[in-house]
Amino acid sequence: MKGQTMVKVAVFVGSLRENSWNKKVANDLVSHLPEGYEAEFIEIGNVPFYNEDWDSEGNIPAEAAHLRTQAKEADALIFVTPEYNRSVPGMLKNALDVISRPPSAQLLKGKPAFIATASTGQYGAFGANHILRQTLMFMDVPVVAQPEVYLAKVDTLYIDGVLNQGTQDFLGKAIERFVKHVELHTK
Structure with a gap:
């Protein structure tokens, strides 16, 4: 992979809640990453709202600059998010x-x-x-097409804090x- 031995995966979770179902799903997802892959959870809750003046005036806030650095250094990306009002948080x-x-x-x-x-509702945050996916396509980010992962009623998939085996396997x-997608796009 571009001469690297370690693939850095930036993980973005679209929920700030301490005991978020999506954080749990993200942790379960990255537990399946093979050797040679390193997941880094990216903090997005402290990033100020984007203001175009940052770039024209050269005074970008530290949190935004750090986020850009993390994005630049990542080799691949994982997004795990709930849905708010049929959209992305x-x-x-x-x-x-x-x-x-x-x-x-x-x-x-x-x-x-x-x-x-993932959501506690019946559609698994399909809209988000x-x-x-549409936003990332515009940004020229190749997204895994299949399988599509929508975890509906995610609260029922965990028993005593542990994700059921069928969902873990999925x-x-x-x-x-x-x-495989990473290998295809980083050669």
Whole structure:
């Protein structure tokens, strides 16, 4: 992979809640990453709302600059998010806006990505998954097409804090596909 021995995977979780189901799913997902892959959870809750003046005036806030550095250094991306009002949570969209500006930087262009969405509702955050997919496509980020991961009624998939075996197996196969996707796009 571009002469590297370690693939750095930036993990974005679209929920700030301490005991978020999506954080649990993200942890379960990355537990399936093979040797040679390193997951880094990216903090997005402290990033100020994007302001174009940062780039024109050269005074970008430290949190935004750090986020851009983390995005630039990542080899691949994993997004795990709930759905708010049939869309992507605001702080996740803001993080993508901060990373994607100025347009000439193209910090995520060509970096392989994987999306998983989860909710306690019956649709598994289907809307957020597709809106995020559309946003990433515009940013020229190749996203794993199959399997699509929508975890509906995620609260019923955990028993005593442990994800059921069937869902674990599904996530493991999804990560296998992500690894193939990464290999395809980082040669």
